[in-house]
Amino acid sequence: DQQVKQNSPSLSVQEGRISILNCDYTNSMFDYFLWYKKYPAEGPTFLISISSIKDKNEDGRFTVFLNKSAKHLSLHIVPSQPGDSAVYFCAASDGGSGGSNYKLTFGKGTLLTVNP
Amino acid sequence: KAGVTQTPRYLIKTRGQQVTLSCSPISGHRSVSWYQQTPGQGLQFLFEYFSETQRNKGNFPGRFSGRQFSNSRSEMNVSTLELGDSALYLCASSSTRQGSGYTFGSGTRLTVV
Numbered sequence: 036d037q038q039v040k041q042n043s044p045s046l047s048v049q050e051g052r053i054s055i056l057n058c059d060y061t062n063s064m065f066d067y068f069l070w071y072k073k074y075p076a077e078g079p080t081f082l083i084s085i086s087s088i089k090d091k092n093e094d095g096r097f098t099v100f101l102n103k104s105a106k107h108l109s110l111h112i113v114p115s116q117p118g119d120s121a122v123y124f125c126a127a128s129d130g131g132s133g134g135s136n137y138k139l140t141f142g143k144g145t146l147l148t149v150n151p
Numbered sequence: 152k153a154g155v156t157q158t159p160r161y162l163i164k165t166r167g168q169q170v171t172l173s174c175s176p177i178s179g180h181r182s183v184s185w186y187q188q189t190p191g192q193g194l195q196f197l198f199e200y201f202s203e204t205q206r207n208k209g210n211f212p213g214r215f216s217g218r219q220f221s222n223s224r225s226e227m228n229v230s231t232l233e234l235g236d237s238a239l240y241l242c243a244s245s246s247t248r249q250g251s252g253y254t255f256g257s258g259t260r261l262t263v264v
Contacts, residue, residue: 078255
């Protein structure tokens with residue numbers, strides 16, 4: 036049973052436009068959501084996170100939106116750059132005691148290609 | 152500031168053998184987690200250690216085990232290797248600050264033949 040789903044295996048956008056990566060989850064106990072970026076032959080790199088008590092978090096070109104009622108979150112990248120081309124993973128945590136980094140459940144990833 | 156270091160980067164083993172992978176976390180990080188990445192299953196949580204204690208465990212058989220030392224370095228061991236254990240094994244370390252995210256190492260690519 037996949038608790039975190041990224042239904043689009045790939046996405047292609049033009050440089051300068053917006054990239055929107057989507058993620059759905061089923062476990063209502065998740066209290067933190069994170070996005071990671073992964074280049075080939077490297078480990079995932081943390082991008083941005085959001086607590087379940089918020090609906091938006093912004094960091095530079097990256098914004099994460101959370102819709103708890105729909106159990107849906109999205110990552111917006113504006114403007115998209117060729118260097119953003121990578122696999123993006125959505126992850127969720129049910130926190131445990133006092134932390135958001137325990138036992139992350141990952142989606143299977145979306146390959147973003149930003150064309151010059 | 153040094154990142155998360157995993158050794159070795161690549162490993163080829165034969166079915167039935169055992170393997171030990173090593174991870175050195177970022178200095179000051181006390182939480183170390185291990186993940187298995189395969190093309191079909193994505194990233195799956197193996198276990199997490201904090202202060203030498205296993206705090207969380209994923210749904211993997213008992214052939215997968217780990218430990219953490221007093222300096223926070225961690226090892227994971229897989230015994231009686233199977234072909235399906237071929238994967239990228241990622242180690243991640245974390246501070247305890249909420250929302251800080253993991254820092255992953257580059258992984259160990261294990262191939263079982």
